[in-house]
Amino acid sequence: MSEIETILRQSLPAAVFRSAEPRYLEEPRGRYIGQALAVLAPGSTEEVATIIRACAESGTPVVPYGGGTGLVGGQLAGDGPAPIVLSLERMQAVRALDPVGATMTVEAGAILADIHDAAGAEGLIFPLTLASQGSARIGGLLSTNAGGVNVIRYGNARDLCLGLEAVLPDGAILHGLSPLRKDNTGYDLRHLLIGAEGTLGVITAATLRLFPEPAQTGAAMMVVPNPDAALQLLRMTQARIGDGVSGFELIGRMGLTFLDEVGPDLRQPFVERPDWMCLIDLGLGADQNPAEALETLFAEAFEAGVVTDGVIAQSEAQRQEFWTLRESIPIANRRIGSISSHDISVPVAAIPGFIAEAPGRLAEIGRYRINCFGHLGDGNLHYNVFPEQGRSREDHEAERGAIKTCVHDLVHEMGGSVSAEHGIGRLKVEDLERYGDPAKLAAMRAIKQALDPKGIMNPGAVLR
Incomplete structure (x- = not known):
């Protein structure tokens, strides 16, 4: 037992200590394996403070651990001295x-x-x-x-x-x-x-x-001919419904194809899988009718050539079916196994241009299947690159770095971000250095040095 473990066992209740189960040392995509000097699950803020003070005095690194769902390796430390893994799982009140x-x-x-x-x-x-x-x-x-x-x-x-x-x-x-x-x-x-x-x-x-809680909710799936039309539909929806638009998702054919290939087995809204469709979700007041609002929107968009087909949820159960379909796409992605996944954002107006340009650039590296979907309303795309049918991601491991750089270079050219909502973690430290503003990085390092001069807090995450 290390000296820091001895000190902590003397000052903390036995309930704080956990065995280093695999769940604390693995992440969902299997890209990182962590290590732990010990796994601690404090039950109060005071116990967290006791742990951090002891680690600060001894220079022991600390890796905070939440639900373990992060996709950029921020919750795992595989290199350097073994850290204290600090799980907040007991603090749920x-x-x-x-x-x-x-x-x-x-x-x-x-x-x-x-x-x-x-x-x-x-x-x-x-x-x-x-x-x-x-x-x-x-x-x-x-x-x-x-x-x-x-x-x-x-x-x-x-x-x-x-x-x-x-x-x-x-x-x-x-x-x-x-x-x-x-x-x-x-x-x-x-x-x-x-x-x-x-x-x-x-x-x-x-x-x-x-x-x-919105008094009335509603949702629709509307087929659009291309991402340009999806943006037109977004503008029409916001102009007609305003702040009542809770969600606006872009879904491509490949995501639906993956669901057909590997499941989950779900009822899909269209027999013929469309190239592109949008999931629109509304939350309105008691004096408003979401279904009527969506019907009027569809009629106007159809007349303008912006949509070609659509299904409007006739019940809350059907609305939930639409969202289950959308939220199952990442499950199918994991079952297929991506070569390189990208959580990116670009200015909303640039989305069609990005979607049009990226496949050609990737084709210079190899032959792939692309599943592009995401939160069109805020410019956040999940742009994931997969092997062709019959091949695995291991067949393309040597190309993974080139694929990521290709996608991220284009994002940067278009004034976007290589991390829209998943963070930097350890996976994107080099990307932050490559694309980040030098003044911002210098300020970040100065803040880190000022608050954490010993560098014990999640070392290697965000900043090298």
Whole structure:
């Protein structure tokens, strides 16, 4: 047993210590395998502070661990000294829920689906929604500034957080769980910690913004001839329905083909798989009818040649079927096995140009299948490159770096970002160095040095 383990066992309850199970040392795509000197699951902020203080004194690295759903390796450290893996899984309490002020204070280990349920019991919603919400924890979602499907209406995780409690790299506790919408008292450390991926401290609790549950919801799948038409449909939808648009997703034929090939086996809305379709989701007031709004939209868009076919949900169950289809595409992707996956954003107006240009550039490297889908309303595409049928991603391992560079170079040329909503982690450290603004990187390194001079907080993530 190491000296730091001995110290921690003397100062912490036995319940804090966990065996280093594979779930703490693996990530969903199998790209990284981590290591751990010990796995600790504190039950309170004070216990987190005790751990961080001991690690600061001994220079022991700390890797915060949420739900383990991250896709860029931020929750695993495979190189360097073995770290303390700090899991927030025991800290799941809802500390406060204010239905009048529409806020909820939760601990960092709270699972997103449970937060949804707690808000729903008061007739409110916490609108951050994504496929992994049954296992993703709010601390990790804030640490990566997660996006999801409702960004077009409600914003990213950053926009949904009013206050934070966190333990800083020296073990000091930041008490910032304010529900205030307006607080202009100096630097906003909340926004420094959100998106920092555990490199500047450990988020232990958060005060979240809640919203009234829409009185009426509706959804439609509409077929468009190309991504240009999808953008026209987006503009028409926003002009007609305004802030009632909760989600606007672009889905390509390849995603539907993958579902046909490997499942999940779902009922698809169109017998003939379209090249492109849009999933439109609405949340409206009691005096508005989503189905009627979507019918009028479809008629106008069809007359203008923007859409060629469509299905409007006739019930909440059918609306959920549409979303199950959309959220199952990543499952099919994993079953096929991508060579290189890209979480990118470009200016919304540039999306058709990017989709048109990228395949030709990739063809100079090899022959691939491309599954392009994502959140059209906020410019975030999941642009994933797969082997042709009958081949595996292992056959193209030597090309993976060239594929990623090809896609990311084009994104950069178009003024986009190589990380839209998944973060930098360890997977994209070189990309941040290649494409990041030098002044921004210098400022980031200065902040890291000032707050974490020993470099113990998630070393190797975000910054080399």
